[in-house]
Amino acid sequence: MPQYLAPGVYVEETPGPRTIQGVSTSTAAFIGPTRFGPTSGRPELLTSYADFVRIYGDAVDLDFGGGPLPNYLALGVKGFFDEGGGSLYVMRTYAYTTPGTPGQDHGFAVVPRDTSGPAQLSVRARFPGRAGNLRVVLTLRAGTNALASTPAGTKTLTRVREFDTVWATRQSPNESGVFVVRRDTATGGWTLVGGFELPLDEATAVYPLTALVEVQHPTVDPTGLPAFGAPQAIGEFGFDPRAVGTGISTVLTANPPTRRGALTVPIALEGVAGLLDADAPADSLPTAIALALFDNEILGTSGSATAPLAARQRVVTLGGGTDGRVPGVTAYQGDPVGFDDYQADPTALPFNGLVAFESVDDISIVAAPGSATGWVAGAAGLDAAHAIADSVIDHCERMVYRVAALDTPPGQLPGEALDFRNQRSSTHAALYYPWITVSSPTDGSRVQAPPAAYLAGIWARSDNSRGVIKAPANEVVRSALDFETRLNKAQQELLNPQGVNCLRFFPGSGFLAWGARTISDDPEWKYLSVRRYFNFLEKSIDEGTRWVVFEVNGPALWDAVRHTVEGFLFDQWKSGALLGAKPEQAYFVRCDASTMTADDLDNGRLICVIGVAAAKPAEFVIFRISQWTATQSA
Known part of the structure; x- marks a missing residue:
């Protein structure tokens, strides 16, 4: 009960009559x-x-x-x-x-590599079935040169984030390769970590790298012959597993962190853990993934704006999937x-x-x-x-x-x-x-x-x-x-x-x-x-009276329950779902001392008795016709 300790006006909200909302049946x-x-x-x-x-x-x-x-x-x-x-x-x-x-009847293929690459990666359809014999198209995407000069004359990077994978070049000596962008937490300076040492001031170009992943599902053409459907883009990803949500190996995993990822990404990348030796630094994993997916020849097109699309793609066709x-x-x-x-x-x-x-x-x-x-x-x-x-x-x-x-x-x-x-x-x-x-x-x-x-x-x-x-x-x-x-x-x-x-x-x-x-x-x-109408009634009343649980089991509650159910059934009668010329002929609701014993009350049971006269379908429509002789009075 609220307390009234000082003179004044007190406004209180009191609950109105409860209603029952009909549930969906479709x-x-x-x-x-x-x-x-x-x-x-x-x-x-x-x-x-x-x-x-x-x-x-x-x-x-x-x-x-x-x-x-x-x-x-x-x-x-x-x-x-x-x-x-x-x-x-x-x-x-x-x-x-x-x-x-599990995994045996999934579409599967090994990503091809040249002889200079690391251990091989493989692609497996996330789910079993012949429809898992997908065509996977990996396209290397290279951004514009991220290397810039500071007012002090030193070099820095723009439009990159830590753990991004890049293709970097220098003129003397003429070298290029895949690197991971790191940032010094103390100075804020950028560094490139890769297969060889490359100070940022010696770099001539730095191109951010990503992989666009597309899949084509096997189907049949209008004549019934096997064909592949239109390419569907899965996403554009980086190569570092530490970039949660954007790293290709974290998104294309056997068990994605979200249900949405499991349903929208139909393939998984396998073999990432075997690319590096146990004592290899973690910074070398992104470069190993990039080299396993795209060999040096494809990665070398990063700085060429005129390289044809086919030169930047790798196509992997999965096989072995069965129903x-x-x-x-x-x-x-x-x-x-x-x-x-x-x-x-x-x-x-x-x-x-x-x-x-x-x-x-x-x-x-x-x-x-x-x-x-x-x-x-x-x-x-x-x-x-x-x-x-x-x-x-x-x-x-x-x-x-x-x-x-x-x-x-x-x-x-x-x-x-x-x-x-x-x-x-x-x-x-x-x-x-x-x-x-x-x-x-x-x-x-x-x-x-x-x-x-x-x-x-x-x-x-x-x-x-x-x-x-x-x-x-x-x-x-x-x-x-x-x-x-x-x-x-x-x-x-x-x-x-x-x-x-x-x-x-x-x-x-x-x-x-x-x-x-x-x-x-x-x-x-x-x-x-x-049968379906009673399912509708029972479930609607079930869900619409859950507020009753743990209330004080007395006459006030019984009246509230009875009025709530009667209001719902009255609407059903008005809609024509129940028989009877008057509501009392269509249904009854009893919830009082006559429906519960002392034992019921002691054990916390509230019992409400409901009866309804549901309308039945006119399955047999019968018209009785007889001849009628007209009379003079008629």
């Missing part, structure tokens, strides 16, 4: 193999297909050793955004060719203890597979595009598809407020799709059939894509335009060129009662999502919109 999470990108760490929020391509590679086919397979996750990401999705998290799964050998083995259910489930990768970042390693999504609170839709193929044919593939689907469902049920969007395997008949659905019942999953024919973003060819990722985008679109209570059906599948199978009414009558959501073609209307059920055998939760 944020999705996809898991599966990609061409490139991190295999551990907290998932990144993507807001466009371009974001996905920048981190995880494009939609070029994958190859697990048995020939090319469609890149279903990339197709699904593009479909999600094309269908109206706006927020997406992605987690990559990967299985090394030889388990337990690994078929990712199994273990890769999808995640391993917070035994997982390992090339980065070996202890803070990122526990976040892999579906486990990584547990650290993200705002996810409400989860899908594993393409996992229904099992990635291999036959019974083994079907068993793997069931196991992965079960893992996704288990994750959603464990996280409570999430729903899984599932695919049937490709090429199935309606009876086979029904058999696949009957393997599992869950109130937190919806199954879609058949697959969608879409246009490949790489070459424009027609390709069959699993529908769940596209439907996740439709869920998000429907939520944003109509609200989560609206069943995400009778919605156009914008990306569809066709469906793998065009179902008729009789076939849907077989599938719909069992919770297989069908995609249908109707002349004049086009390609539509024509089902919105869960795969639950509980009639109370058979509608997808009801």
Whole structure:
């Protein structure tokens, strides 16, 4: 309580009524193999297909050793955004060719050198995959002469910083080489440290050196032939590791100090530690790095403004990167203890597979595009598809407020799709059939894509335009060129009662999502919109009433909780999400002495009982028509 000790006017702020803000229901999470990108760490929020391509590679086919397979996750990401999705998290799964050998399936190349250079450096793709067979272009950049004269007639340096690497020359004797700029802390004077002694007053020119690093990602051209993409600049770097954030060996490291660096720099420079003997001075390391990346011939172009670009470049093409083995259910489930990768970042390693999504609170839709193929044919593939689907469902049920969007395997008949659905019942999953024919973003060819990722985008679109209570059906599948199978009414009558959501073609209307059920055998939760709406209500109330924790558990608090929840539900009733002509017919909220016992109060429990009458979709629209005979009075 405030104290009033002196006469005067006291103004106090008192809290007003608490409100509950509805949570988002349109944020999705996809898991599966990609061409490139991190295999551990907290998932990144993507807001466009371009974001996905920048981190995880494009939609070029994958190859697990048995020939090319469609890149279903990339197709699904593009479909999600094309269908109206706006927020997406992605987690990559990967299985090394030889388990337990991180780095083996990464693109790799040794930087060539002349016979007079130091030990060799090598370049390795930071992440595994055939997309790691990059073309790396190193371009030597030399600034203008930094040597200047002081009023006293001595020489000094301008436009340089300590630890900068420079190319310096002198006329007598005629010598040149790579040096590191150092500054005397006592006098402030500049010195050059390098392979031979060069007093600053004897230098005739000093050119600051940097390396411009560009990469070109492997892809295919519009005809489907292998090609490299446009050069992407990674940055311009110095050569001294002590220049944190600007030294080439500190930025191009296996485990960068920032997550942004790990995602935007796709290569790592290896072998820096082996360039010098143990007793060599640290000042000689920058010159060794410069000589290992650019031989004396390239470095000698520093003072020539007319040297052609090709004379100042070194091109390194990485090879040996593979897409690994078929990712199994273990890769999808995640391993917070035994997982390992090339980065070996202890803070990122526990976040892999579906486990990584547990650290993200705002996810409400989860899908594993393409996992229904099992990635291999036959019974083994079907068993793997069931196991992965079960893992996704288990994750959603464990996280409570999430729903899984599932695919049937490709090429199935309606009876086979029904058999696949009957393997599992869950109130937190919806199954879609058949697959969608879409246009490949790489070459424009027609390709069959699993529908769940596209439907996740439709869920998000429907939520944003109509609200989560609206069943995400009778919605156009914008990306569809066709469906793998065009179902008729009789076939849907077989599938719909069992919770297989069908995609249908109707002349004049086009390609539509024509089902919105869960795969639950509980009639109370058979509608997808009801399941997702209750997720929305429960999570909104959960997050909107956290202020209650540790408050005084008495009648005043009970009234505040009741009024807060009633205000939220009243808004839901006004929006049409709840049934009833009056609010009291749509919901009730009880939080008083009748909902709690003395034991509850002694153990710090506040219990609020809520009931709502959620509106259900008009799945069967029936018009009863009969003949009517007109009368004279009529």
